Each structure stands twice: as structure tokens, then as C-alpha cells.
Amino acid sequence: MSKSAFVLYILIAVHLQESLTFNAQTVSTQSTEGQCGGYCFNALKPMLDHIAANQQRWSTCDATLLESTARQDRMESQLAALKDKLSSIEAGKEVPKVNKLENFVQIGSRFFYIEELREVNWFSGTNICRQMGGFLASPRNEEELIAIKEKLRKGRQYWLGISDLAKEGTFVSQATGDLAPLQKWSPSQPDNHGNNEHCVHLQYENFWMNDLPCTYKNYFLCEAGDG
Known part of the structure; x- marks a missing residue:
């Protein structure tokens, strides 16, 4: 059909x-x-x-x-x-505002956070400081370092925001990317013992600077970011 x-x-x-x-x-x-x-x-x-x-x-x-x-x-x-x-x-929904200076104390003209509860490796310390709105600390001069040391507990060691991870022997400030403005080393330091010491901390004897493997666990210091 x-x-x-x-x-x-x-x-x-x-x-x-x-x-x-x-x-x-x-x-x-x-x-x-x-x-x-x-x-x-x-x-x-x-x-x-x-x-x-x-x-x-x-x-x-x-x-x-x-x-x-x-x-x-x-x-x-x-x-x-x-x-x-x-x-x-x-x-x-209210977006919470982060108070970058919360738990920071004023030392000289700047603000610092001193961790006294947790011991972490250098990378974890970096991350914690960034979450708080700052960086691992890099003292700018000896007067500031002396004022910081007065706030630290004897017998403890504290990470700083200084390392030569990018280039051996060139110690750079994490906060600025430039050479660390103050390098107050303990005697015979830095020595890069075992070719594996690239992160800087304050030693417990006199709180002078020393290089250590970045995976070691220490307390740490943060400095508030400029923002």
C-alpha cells in the first residue's frame, strides 16, 4: 500500500x-x-x-x-x-576574617609567633606559618635576634625561615627570597654535615644559628607577613 x-x-x-x-x-x-x-x-x-x-x-x-x-x-x-x-x-554566610596577628607577640617593631607545643620538620613549620599569614622568621639584625632570644625557652631549638635549599652555601630568607640579612652562626657553622644540612635553626646552647637536615623536628618561629 x-x-x-x-x-x-x-x-x-x-x-x-x-x-x-x-x-x-x-x-x-x-x-x-x-x-x-x-x-x-x-x-x-x-x-x-x-x-x-x-x-x-x-x-x-x-x-x-x-x-x-x-x-x-x-x-x-x-x-x-x-x-x-x-x-x-x-x-x-559570613566569611571569617583571619586575624594575622592572633597569637603573635610584638618584639621590637615586628610581630612574631613562638611555637612552644609542637615540634615539626622545617617544611611543616613553613606551612603552619603560611596558614597563619606569615613566614618562618628571619631576624633582620642582631638587636632583633637578641630581643627574640629573650622570649625563647632554654634547652629548646627553633626553626628559622632561612635555608640554602636552592643553592648550597647561599642562605636565603624565606620571607623575601633574598640573602638572609642576619647570619649569626655558632662556631664552625654552617658545615653541611653529611651533605644534608640545608635548613637553619637556633641552637639551644646560645640560640645562635646552625644548619640541620630539614626533616629534623624542632619548635619554630613565625614572623607576621607585611600584608
Whole structure:
């Protein structure tokens, strides 16, 4: 059967349904044949039977589709409500301000933090000071170092923000990236013992500077960042 003939049959079937206002499940073979004629009825009967047989299934499918659409609408409405709630929470959330000088003490003209509870390696000390808004400390002059030493506990050692990790023998300040402004070394130091001493700390004897392996654990000093 050609496509145009099939379309014609469909149109005839629709016309018959509207003009006779029949129910596809109860229409009688005799009344349809009388309205359409034998040949027309024989041609349309398979389609009418198909409509009658599937009408219930189509009705069920329509109901399911409507239910799915309604469910999707409800989900979209709930999602929109959640987005609005999240936006409200984010808008009302206060971002805590970090007080960079919290727990820092003023020594001379600058602020320092002295860790007295934890012993960590040089890299961990670096990370902790950065989280506090500063750096491992690099004393700028001997007067400042003397003032710092007065705050330290005897018998303890403290990491400074000085190392020659980039170039052996060139001790750089972590805070500035320049040569450490003060290098007050203990006698015979630095010696890079075992070719593995690249981080600087204050020794417990006199709190002068000494090089150590960066993985050793010591207390540490932070200086507040300029920002």
C-alpha cells in the first residue's frame, strides 16, 4: 500500500469516528459497513480493529505520560526551591576574617609567633606559618635576634625561615627570597654535615644559628607577613 493511500484511509477513519460518534470498542460491523460500503469497510476494518484493540493501552500510556510529566514538574519545583535555599545560605554566610596577628607577640617593631607545643620538620613549620599569614622568621639584625632570644625557652631549638635549599652555601630568607640579612652562626657553622644540612635553626646552647637536615623536628618561629 502506498503512503498516500494509507494517509487517506486514516483520514477516512477519523471522519467516520467524528460523524458517527462511535466508540471503537462497541461499534458494530453492520452499522460501519452500511455507512462506508463493503469495499471501504473491508479496507478500513483492520485499522478499526487495531484502534479498538489498542485504545485501552493508549489510554493507559497517556495516563502514565501525564503522571510522569507531573512528577517531573514536582521534581523541578523542588530543585528550584533547593537552589533558592542554597543561594540564601551562601548569601547570608559570613566569611571569617583571619586575624594575622592572633597569637603573635610584638618584639621590637615586628610581630612574631613562638611555637612552644609542637615540634615539626622545617617544611611543616613553613606551612603552619603560611596558614597563619606569615613566614618562618628571619631576624633582620642582631638587636632583633637578641630581643627574640629573650622570649625563647632554654634547652629548646627553633626553626628559622632561612635555608640554602636552592643553592648550597647561599642562605636565603624565606620571607623575601633574598640573602638572609642576619647570619649569626655558632662556631664552625654552617658545615653541611653529611651533605644534608640545608635548613637553619637556633641552637639551644646560645640560640645562635646552625644548619640541620630539614626533616629534623624542632619548635619554630613565625614572623607576621607585611600584608
